[in-house]
Amino acid sequence: MAGPPPPAQQNPEPKPEHNPQVGPPKTSSVGVRGIAESVRYSLAEMGPKRSLQTLLKVNQTDGFDCPSCAWADPGPEHRKKAEFCENGAKAVAWEATRKRVGAEFFAAHSVAELRAQDHHWLEHNGRLTEPMHLAPGATHYTPIGWDEATALIGDRLKALDDPNRAVFYTSGRTSNEAAFVYQLLARRFGTNNLPDCSNMCHESSGAALSETIGISKGVVSLTDITDHAELIIIVGQNPGTCHPRMLTALEQAKRRGARIAAVNPLPEAGFGRFHNPQTPRGLAGPGTKLADRYLPVRVNGDLALFAALNRTLVEREDARPGTVLDHDFIARHCDGFAAAAAAWRALDWPTLETLSGLSRKQIGNLATDVLAARSVVVCWAMGLTQHRNAVATIREIVNFLLLRGNIGRPGAGPSPIRGHSNVQGDRTMGIWEKMPDAFLDRLRDEFGFDPPSKHGWDTVDSIRAMRDGKADVFFALGGNFVAATPDTEVTESAMANCALTVHVATKLNRSHLCHGKEALILPCLGRTERDIQARGEQFVTVEDSMSMVHASRGRLIPGSPQLRSEVAIVTGLGRALFGDDDVVDWRAMGDDYARIRKHIEHVVPGFHAYEERVAQPGGFMLPRGPYDSRTFPTATGKARFTVNPPTAVEVPDGHLLLTTVRAHDQFNTTVYGLDDRYRGIKGGRRVLFVNAADLRAHGLHDGDLVDIVSVFTDGERRARSFRTVRYPTPRGCVAAYYPEVNVLVPLDSTAEVSNTPTNKSVVVRLEPAT
Ligand SMILES: Nc1nc2c(c(=O)[nH]1)N[C@H]1C(S)=C(S)[C@@H](COP(=O)(O)OP(=O)(O)OC[C@H]3O[C@@H](n4cnc5c(=O)[nH]c(N)nc54)[C@H](O)[C@@H]3O)O[C@H]1N2
Ligand SMILES: Nc1nc2c(c(=O)[nH]1)N[C@H]1C(S)=C(S)[C@@H](COP(=O)(O)OP(=O)(O)OC[C@H]3O[C@@H](n4cnc5c(=O)[nH]c(N)nc54)[C@H](O)[C@@H]3O)O[C@H]1N2
Numbered sequence: 001m002a003g004p005p006p007p008a009q010q011n012p013e014p015k016p017e018h019n020p021q022v023g024p025p026k027t028s029s030v031g032v033r034g035i036a037e038s039v040r041y042s043l044a045e046m047g048p049k050r051s052l053q054t055l056l057k058v059n060q061t062d063g064f065d066c067p068s069c070a071w072a073d074p075g076p077e078h079r080k081k082a083e084f085c086e087n088g089a090k091a092v093a094w095e096a097t098r099k100r101v102g103a104e105f106f107a108a109h110s111v112a113e114l115r116a117q118d119h120h121w122l123e124h125n126g127r128l129t130e131p132m133h134l135a136p137g138a139t140h141y142t143p144i145g146w147d148e149a150t151a152l153i154g155d156r157l158k159a160l161d162d163p164n165r166a167v168f169y170t171s172g173r174t175s176n177e178a179a180f181v182y183q184l185l186a187r188r189f190g191t192n193n194l195p196d197c198s199n200m201c202h203e204s205s206g207a208a209l210s211e212t213i214g215i216s217k218g219v220v221s222l223t224d225i226t227d228h229a230e231l232i233i234i235v236g237q238n239p240g241t242c243h244p245r246m247l248t249a250l251e252q253a254k255r256r257g258a259r260i261a262a263v264n265p266l267p268e269a270g271f272g273r274f275h276n277p278q279t280p281r282g283l284a285g286p287g288t289k290l291a292d293r294y295l296p297v298r299v300n301g302d303l304a305l306f307a308a309l310n311r312t313l314v315e316r317e318d319a320r321p322g323t324v325l326d327h328d329f330i331a332r333h334c335d336g337f338a339a340a341a342a343a344w345r346a347l348d349w350p351t352l353e354t355l356s357g358l359s360r361k362q363i364g365n366l367a368t369d370v371l372a373a374r375s376v377v378v379c380w381a382m383g384l385t386q387h388r389n390a391v392a393t394i395r396e397i398v399n400f401l402l403l404r405g406n407i408g409r410p411g412a413g414p415s416p417i418r419g420h421s422n423v424q425g426d427r428t429m430g431i432w433e434k435m436p437d438a439f440l441d442r443l444r445d446e447f448g449f450d451p452p453s454k455h456g457w458d459t460v461d462s463i464r465a466m467r468d469g470k471a472d473v474f475f476a477l478g479g480n481f482v483a484a485t486p487d488t489e490v491t492e493s494a495m496a497n498c499a500l501t502v503h504v505a506t507k508l509n510r511s512h513l514c515h516g517k518e519a520l521i522l523p524c525l526g527r528t529e530r531d532i533q534a535r536g537e538q539f540v541t542v543e544d545s546m547s548m549v550h551a552s553r554g555r556l557i558p559g560s561p562q563l564r565s566e567v568a569i570v571t572g573l574g575r576a577l578f579g580d581d582d583v584v585d586w587r588a589m590g591d592d593y594a595r596i597r598k599h600i601e602h603v604v605p606g607f608h609a610y611e612e613r614v615a616q617p618g619g620f621m622l623p624r625g626p627y628d629s630r631t632f633p634t635a636t637g638k639a640r641f642t643v644n645p646p647t648a649v650e651v652p653d654g655h656l657l658l659t660t661v662r663a664h665d666q667f668n669t670t671v672y673g674l675d676d677r678y679r680g681i682k683g684g685r686r687v688l689f690v691n692a693a694d695l696r697a698h699g700l701h702d703g704d705l706v707d708i709v710s711v712f713t714d715g716e717r718r719a720r721s722f723r724t725v726r727y728p729t730p731r732g733c734v735a736a737y738y739p740e741v742n743v744l745v746p747l748d749s750t751a752e753v754s755n756t757p758t759n760k761s762v763v764v765r766l767e768p769a770t
């Protein structure tokens with residue numbers, strides 16, 4: 001028997017890693033050190049020959065799309081020989097490592113033993129090489145053949161009395177082709193239970209944008225940032241770590257005179273001096289200071305900030321009519337201005353200052369930058385999307401842009417910066433628990449079956465369903481569900497309720513160890529690897545944050561002869577479930593991905609002549625009405641001003657507001673190492689960043705070990721043993737690393753409308769470590 005799970009590693013015994021070395025945070029980024037880190041990590045994982053072979057193909061038009069973030073590539077004519085960043089190099093080396101995890105590894109380690117290990121240890125052992133099966137009651141995973149594994153899943157699915165008892169999760173690294181066949185499989189099977197990582201990521205952005213401008217994506221291209229925007233406001237995003245190639249684009253903007261403002265509770269190094277490793281000036285010279293203005297907003301204070309900013313713009317317009325607002329744009333293209341303006345005029349400054357943690361003067365200075373700029377882009381990421389009021393905050397940003405017509409013209413617009421390299425494409429392909437009827441109708445017309453119309457479960461609802469015994473089969477195409485989701489202990493025991501859990505993965509992670517009564521791990525090809533099918537070598541396609549669709553071709557020999565592509569795994573399951581005479585041509589699609597692209601062309605708008613256009617170097621841009629022609633596909637055909645009363649999470653006396661962030665040495669739940677160089681942390685991840693005054697108020701000193709206790713309507717949760725680090729966070733706000741503190745995030749604490757877990761605002765108190 002696997003036995004009861006040992007204590008979650010989220011709450012391990014104190015280890016040396018609880019006592020990292022702590023130095024001052026950095027005020028500049030990249031430079032020689034960034035290159036040295038890429039080289040060191042690549043050599044250790046891949047060796048010299050493989051390093052060169054792979055790194056020179058990253059983001060090249062004949063190479064593969066970097067598996068790290070979703071930042072856009074420059075046009076083909078502007079690409080560098082080395083078009084990757086330190087963290088892209090880590091992601092590539094992590095995938096292309098020479099280390100392997102095969103049958104012997106699983107024979108040597110029981111599941112219980114593996115479950116006691118941390119995220120870094122689990123993944124650093126190397127690539128999975130063959131399908132593994134955990135039989136009911138077994139203590140160890142044992143090898144299983146592909147045919148047997150596929151038949152097993154097929155049998156378990158067919159045995160369900162309701163297709164809605166199955167859940168199909170997707171992580172955002174999945175290609176367009178794999179995502180399309182995967183959503184087709186779920187819908188052909190009869191369910192819309194297609195939760196994805198986006199539910200925890202930019203769901204709030206999609207919800208706010210589609211409601212206000214009629215499209216769930218950003219309305220900006222890379223050249224808007226590099227060549228046109230006069231002011232770029234970066235809110236709740238840490239580009240130095242999470243989108244390092246954005247620093248190059250920001251530098252280009254600065255060199256032509258653009259201004260940059262950063263809104264963030266933490267003074268991230270990426271806002272300081274940028275030493276571009278591609279230029280002599282960056283390497284040896286003074287570098288370029290990126291942010292001109294830094295607003296240390298309180299955690300969850302952004303709605304109040306943007307409401308205050310909008311109020312200021314309306315006030316200044318009232319004082320000098322005709323000088324501030326774009327009346328022509330508002331009259332022609334927008335609804336709801338009068339109601340929004342009335343609401344702003346009624347706001348009072350003391351409340352706005354308290355909620356945002358910023359002074360009227362600081363906000364006024366930003367308004368002055370805004371008025372001086374003919375075009376403004378606002379970029380944001382997880383700092384905004386994972387709060388109770390996240391959707392309202394992003395709607396308020398849309399208001400801000402609409403006021404001065406900062407949308408649908410060069411250098412202006414909203415730009416949610418996506419996380420996973422193809423998370424945006426997966427949505428375009430239909431990975432969503434509530435795709436619109438028009439999509440489902442086209443799917444029906446293309447394939448000749450009736451897709452289910454009842455909405456499915458998103459991530460949080462899937463966890464609830466598994467917890468409550470309403471789901472039997474959990475299938476994950478990538479990702480690390482139990483570590484990425486909130487309320488770790490609840491989620492882990494929810495998984496244990498399933499009859500079967502299946503993970504398609506490149507590397508071993510905790511989700512494979514918090515399994516259902518029976519479990520499978522199916523090892524797949526990564527982006528870097530050659531994909532050969534019956535009709536020859538295949539490529540896949542992806543869509544970046546700026547709606548560019550392009551091809552990705554792996555070059556390396558696959559890590560093991562037994563690896564299958566995600567497309568092959570999904571179409572194989574389609575054949576097992578529906579046979580070769582099905583209305584869906586599973587086999588033909590698996591043999592030749594061009595066939596999948598043909599179907600996509602018929603089902604998904606904007607993909608005409610897919611095959612030809614994606615063959616162009618750099619690919620093609622998807623149509624976006626607001627971007628292309630200022631047409632807003634909302635119900636009224638106009639962009640909508642909305643009224644969003646400023647709110648912020650209430651923090652009782654003696655409590656603090658915790659935000660959860662990524663360290664420089666991780667990609668989500670993949671922990672490359674234990675350092676966070678830019679924030680001055682070395683050799684440990686269980687740290688809590690606390691303001692000096694809050695430390696004093698709690699009778700604590702830098703270096704003390706504390707337990708973090710979160711407080712919610714349904715009770716308390718505890719994360720043990722974190723080292724306090726004195727850090728310039730705003731008063732009352734603390735920060736710690738995801739996923740170690742996910743144990744603190746209540747499952748029922750989610751954003752209004754988007755149902756995204758509120759990972760960025762958790763009410764906590766501190767206790768001496770137990
Ligand atoms: N190297 C690396 N790259 C990545 C990832 C990774 O883990 N590692 N993850 C990928 C994914 S999936 C995503 S979604 C993105 C994530 O990219 P980011 O969103 O940049 O990543 P986070 O670390 O979550 O950081 C959020 C930023 O928001 C700030 N913040 C926290 N709370 C608030 C708040 O209330 N208001 C404001 N204004 N700011 C706040 C934090 O200080 C931090 O700077 O990156 C992608 N790229
Ligand atoms: N507290 C807190 N929680 C968060 C967040 C936060 O900011 N704070 N951020 C949220 C966000 S933005 C996101 S996107 C989610 C991320 O949630 P997920 O996408 O579920 O998690 P990842 O850590 O990106 O998944 C890593 C695993 O993916 C597998 N993998 C890697 N490459 C491939 C591949 O090519 N194919 C396949 N099949 N598998 C592969 C590997 O086995 C690896 O272990 O986490 C969310 N959770």
Ligand SMILES: [Mo]
Nearest residue numbers: 201202419420
């Ligand atoms: Mo994400």
